[in-house]
Amino acid sequence: MEDEKSKAMDDLNVQSLLEDLKDPDQDVRQRATDELWHLWFEQKGIVGLEQIRRAEACQQAGKMAEAERILTQLIQDLPDFAEAWNRRAVLYYTTRQFKKALADCKRAIRLNPIHFGALHGMGLCYAALGDYRLAIHAFRQVSKIQPYSLENQRLILEFTLRL
Structure with missing residues (x-):
């Protein structure tokens, strides 16, 4: 109760x-x-938060493989931890693995449909893959959650011009 x-x-x-x-x-x-x-x-308490922080420290130190290993293990241990999926998506995006990043963004969004960070990341991934229509769609979804975000509005305009 x-x-x-x-x-x-x-x-x-x-x-x-x-x-x-x-x-x-x-x-x-x-x-x-x-x-x-x-x-x-902090969805999964201090254990999840500590692992994300470890992975981010590795990423900032340029230890991408170690950061990926930490996040992948965290996802295996806590598969319903949306932020772990989102953090690994960020890692994949920064290493130009856009399809992997997109898949992780989608998983984070399935777990947390209001995750504006993952929705924004999804838009960036679609744009990096050259699919501007889906990028625009993703940024419009984010704009429903964060209507005052100038960055999302700018990206919608930028990618509309590319169509």
């Missing part, structure tokens, strides 16, 4: 944060964005 109450409170909190992403006040939107990232990174 306590878990159900906690889940309901979390859902209400997330819904409130999603509404705040549509607020005209930039400070309100930034707070909501930061809080959603915080929730996503």
Whole structure:
């Protein structure tokens, strides 16, 4: 019963944060964005967060294979951890493995349909693969969640011009 109450409170909190992403006040939107990232990174507690941090440290040090190994193991251990999929997608995107990055973005989105980072990443992957129509579609999906994001609006315009 306590878990159900906690889940309901979390859902209400997330819904409130999603509404705040549509607020005209930039400070309100930034707070909501930061809080959603915080929730996503800590979805699986300290163990998941520590592994993501280890992988990011490896990535920043140029140890891409080690970062990939850590994230892949994390995904195997916690396959419903959307942020692990998203972090590996970022790794794959930065190493120009766009099809792998796209697949991981899609998995993150299946697990967390409001994950604006993974949706944005999906758009970047489609664009890198030359599929501007699907890139535009992805950025429009993100814009429904973050309507004030100038970056997403800019990318929609940029890729519309390329069609």
